[in-house]
Amino acid sequence: xxEIRVPKLNNxxxxxxxxxxxxxxxxxxxxxxxxxxxxxxxAAEELAAEADGVLHRLLPEGADCSPGQPIAQLxxxxxxxxxxxxxxxxxxxxxxxxxxxGPVSTSASVAPGVxxxxxxxxxxxxxxxxxxxxxxxxxxxxVRSLGKKLIRATDLDALAPASGSLTPTPGPLTAPAPxxxxxxxxxxxxxxxxxxxxxxREADPGDLTGGDVAGGDLVDREPAGxxxxxxxxxxxxxxxxxxxxxxxxPAAYTVIKVDVTDALLAARGLTREHRVLIGVTELVIEALGxxxxxxxxxxxxxxxGRAARQATAVHVGVTVDVGRxxxxxxxxxxxxxxxxxxxxxxxxxxxxxxxxxxxxxxLSGGTITLTLxxxxxxxxxxxxxxxxxxxxxxxTAPQAEVVPQRxxxxxxxxxVSLGLAYDHRFINGRESAExxxxxxxxxxxxxxxGTAGGGN
Amino acid sequence: MxxxxxxxxxxxxxxxxxxxxxxxxxxxxxxxxxxxxxxxxEDLVDPYGGAFKITRGLSTRFGDRVRSTPLSEGxxxxxxxxxxxxxxxxxxxMMFADFVAxxxxxxxxxxxxxxxxxxxxxxxxxxxxxxxxxxxxxGPTHSQSPQKHFxxxxxxxxxxxxxxxxxxxxxxxxxxxxxxxxxxxDKVLYTxxxxxxxxxxxxxxxxxxxxxxxxxxxxxxxxxxADGDPEPDCTLITHGGSVHAALEAMRALxxxxxxxxxxxxxxxxxxxxxxxxxxxxxxxxxxxxxxxxGTWGAEVARLLYxxxxxxxxxxxxxxxxxxxxxxxxxxxxxxxxxxxEQIRRAITNALG
Numbered sequence: 147x148x149e150i151r152v153p154k155l156n157n158x159x160x161x162x163x164x165x166x167x168x169x170x171x172x173x174x175x176x177x178x179x180x181x182x183x184x185x186x187x188x189a190a191e192e193l194a195a196e197a198d199g200v201l202h203r204l205l206p207e208g209a210d211c212s213p214g215q216p217i218a219q220l221x222x223x224x225x226x227x228x229x230x231x232x233x234x235x236x237x238x239x240x241x242x243x244x245x246x247x248g249p250v251s252t253s254a255s256v257a258p259g260v261x262x263x264x265x266x267x268x269x270x271x272x273x274x275x276x277x278x279x280x281x282x283x284x285x286x287x288x289v290r291s292l293g294k295k296l297i298r299a300t301d302l303d304a305l306a307p308a309s310g311s312l313t314p315t316p317g318p319l320t321a322p323a324p325x326x327x328x329x330x331x332x333x334x335x336x337x338x339x340x341x342x343x344x345x346x347r348e349a350d351p352g353d354l355t356g357g358d359v360a361g362g363d364l365v366d367r368e369p370a371g372x373x374x375x376x377x378x379x380x381x382x383x384x385x386x387x388x389x390x391x392x393x394x395x396p397a398a399y400t401v402i403k404v405d406v407t408d409a410l411l412a413a414r415g416l417t418r419e420h421r422v423l424i425g426v427t428e429l430v431i432e433a434l435g436x437x438x439x440x441x442x443x444x445x446x447x448x449x450x451g452r453a454a455r456q457a458t459a460v461h462v463g464v465t466v467d468v469g470r471x472x473x474x475x476x477x478x479x480x481x482x483x484x485x486x487x488x489x490x491x492x493x494x495x496x497x498x499x500x501x502x503x504x505x506x507x508x509l510s511g512g513t514i515t516l517t518l519x520x521x522x523x524x525x526x527x528x529x530x531x532x533x534x535x536x537x538x539x540x541x542t543a544p545q546a547e548v549v550p551q552r553x554x555x556x557x558x559x560x561x562v563s564l565g566l567a568y569d570h571r572f573i574n575g576r577e578s579a580e581x582x583x584x585x586x587x588x589x590x591x592x593x594x595x596g597t598a599g600g601g602n
Numbered sequence: 603m604x605x606x607x608x609x610x611x612x613x614x615x616x617x618x619x620x621x622x623x624x625x626x627x628x629x630x631x632x633x634x635x636x637x638x639x640x641x642x643x644e645d646l647v648d649p650y651g652g653a654f655k656i657t658r659g660l661s662t663r664f665g666d667r668v669r670s671t672p673l674s675e676g677x678x679x680x681x682x683x684x685x686x687x688x689x690x691x692x693x694x695x696m697m698f699a700d701f702v703a704x705x706x707x708x709x710x711x712x713x714x715x716x717x718x719x720x721x722x723x724x725x726x727x728x729x730x731x732x733x734x735x736x737x738x739x740x741g742p743t744h745s746q747s748p749q750k751h752f753x754x755x756x757x758x759x760x761x762x763x764x765x766x767x768x769x770x771x772x773x774x775x776x777x778x779x780x781x782x783x784x785x786x787x788d789k790v791l792y793t794x795x796x797x798x799x800x801x802x803x804x805x806x807x808x809x810x811x812x813x814x815x816x817x818x819x820x821x822x823x824x825x826x827x828a829d830g831d832p833e834p835d836c837t838l839i840t841h842g843g844s845v846h847a848a849l850e851a852m853r854a855l856x857x858x859x860x861x862x863x864x865x866x867x868x869x870x871x872x873x874x875x876x877x878x879x880x881x882x883x884x885x886x887x888x889x890x891x892x893x894x895x896g897t898w899g900a901e902v903a904r905l906l907y908x909x910x911x912x913x914x915x916x917x918x919x920x921x922x923x924x925x926x927x928x929x930x931x932x933x934x935x936x937x938x939x940x941x942x943e944q945i946r947r948a949i950t951n952a953l954g
């Protein structure tokens with residue numbers, strides 16, 4: 147089963163309007179088929195099916211929905227449909243069904259759009275009241291008899307414990323993750339929750355049909371250990387990449403110090419000349435552009451563990467994280483474009499990171515990665531080698547240091563740490579140092595007027 | 603005007619309009635009803651229709667009563683005040699509230715003083731609209747909430763749009779005062795829907811309390827309360843732009859900690875109207891997005907202390923944004939501006 151969640155469509159709106167379902171409820175749809183029209187404050191957006199499946203809507207037309215909220219499910223065509231329909235009464239009545247919270251939200255964080263989720267859609271029980279009900283053996287039916295919609299702990303004082311049910315509900319309560327278990331098991335679980343106000347532990351993981359095993363495993367069986375927080379979609383993607391890297395790439399690391407005193411001055415001149423911000427990062431990208439022929443293995447892509455395909459161009463992935471997740475947009479053709487163009491491309495990527503959404507094109511095709519560590523307290527950072535590449539550079543912010551001269555004078559210079567994490571199957575320490583030194587020479591040979599001097 | 607009938611089976615009327623649409627509609631109605639009204643501002647004229655599209659369609663419909671002006675906030679407000687002095691009603695748009703600093707002199711020294719320094723009361727029906735507030739990643743000079751700088755200027759009124767108050771009624775109230783008014787409009791609020799029929803969501807309701815006639819007047823105050831209207835542990839007071847942050851904090855406090863809050867939202871920030879406070883309001887907490895120091899909240903507290911003295915168990919809690927310029931990077935901006943988490947923390951700390 148695939149859950150269809152509302153993507154973040156723009157920066158400005160906290161919620162969007164679900165204008166129209168294009169696909170019918172219960173209809174079999176193909177990947178890419180348009181499903182639904184969402185309206186932001188500025189535009190209408192169509193969402194397409196991510197895969198083949200049978201559509202099960204969770205929200206009616208005309209409802210508001212917020213980014214991240216599930217609005218529909220796609221079931222594999224051979225599962226029965228009525229099961230999930232009854233599995234999420236809260237979602238059907240317009241409340242968002244947060245996968246990791248139970249019928250009563252006990253989340254400690256204040257997530258946007260946190261909705262009260264009532265067991266049967268008619269009353270709202272606060273978390274302290276919920277705990278008091280468990281302790282005192284009070285049932286939901288008793289609570290309903292109070293005739294209130296909102297139930298707080300103090301409201302329970304009017305109630306005696308249910309006769310003969312002084313034993314609290316056995317075991318710690320854990321909400322079933324809606325996405326685990328077979329649809330029918332989940333339906334039974336949540337159905338029971340809706341009817342009796344109790345909910346059961348997750349279904350037997352052995353019965354899982356879809357690809358949601360990990361989600362099920364994440365559900366904490368011992369609530370005493372605190373809340374389980376699911377990663378955002380972006381962070382999940384990051385997690386997959388670094389896991390793969392860690393599993394497959396035997397990495398080693400070399401780091402050198404580079405004097406960028408002159409390079410910084412040169413960068414200021416270049417900034418004026420090209421009317422775009424140029425700093426050490428841009429100079430490193432430019433330097434990388436000239437290194438492919440001399441160091442082909444550093445830009446190659448592993449083919450199995452014993453061969454590598456050489457790159458035909460230098461495309462540099464650069465890390466960007468403005469607080470909305472880590473992205474590695476790619477600056478293309480560093481070997482054939484002037485530095486002004488490269489700087490502009492990077493600047494565009496930064497703007498996208500702040501204000502928009504990257505396209506898949508922006509993020510793919512890198513032949514080498516440059517990770518930036520802009521906090522000026524960072525002296526060393528070891529990047530993860532991106533799967534499909536053989537190495538990743540790490541660049542820190544410039545730091546000032548005092549160097550005694552022969553004549554006793556003191557000279558202040560600016561340095562950065564330039565590191566290289568490399569796949570040791572393809573690159574050895576000696577080459578890594580040579581590669582770094584070549585970049586160092588290019589940076590240190592920068593003259594104040596901005597031209598590339600020294601080097602090779 | 604025909605609307606293409608591609609809209610689906612939902613009844614469009616069932617969906618409340620977004621605040622921006624609501625405000626735009628109110629301006630249309632106002633210009634249609636009152637031929638004296640003029641609208642001035644930068645890039646107002648169609649097809650652009652203003653930076654936030656609040657004036658969309660006005661120039662097409664009302665011609666030169668709606669004018670785009672040169673980029674000079676002092677000049678625009680001066681012209682608006684002059685129009686008002688000469689008997690028209692003027693609405694002036696600042697593209698961003700941050701720029702109203704450029705018109706400070708015209709507002710405080712010309713418009714506000716003109717009401718009372720000619721030996722007889724002179725009506726100055728002038729409204730300066732100021733799109734304010736952050737949380738959009740616009741950086742230090744396009745994200746501010748400068749309401750506090752205009753508090754305590756004789757003859758000047760500060761209003762703020764809320765999702766509860768009818769914008770048309772607010773314009774009527776402001777023009778009826780016959781004094782210059784600043785109308786702050788939170789940019790994030792523009793994209794949210796107005797609340798109608800007393801319903802906020804599944805858990806909260808609201809009502810507009812009728813104002814008790816006081817010397818200063820001041821219209822209706824919106825009161826938001828949990829279902830069943832329980833005696834509040836805490837009374838929150840805020841302005842339109844922080845309503846949603848306050849509501850989120852209220853929801854979390856109620857659902858997770860059983861703390862019931864009541865929220866009061868005046869549309870008029872200064873002079874402050876009579877607030878419908880209970881005899882035992884619990885903890886009183888004033889929330890605002892403006893930066894710390896010399897705040898609106900401090901002014902509210904100054905007015906409430908004598909009234910509540912003896913009935914307060916704790917000092918009034920003031921929650922404002924950090925004493926900092928507003929960063930452009932969203933994660934840093936989030937830490938700087940008042941959000942639900944800061945409000946919740948302030949309240950649990952004060953009650954704990």
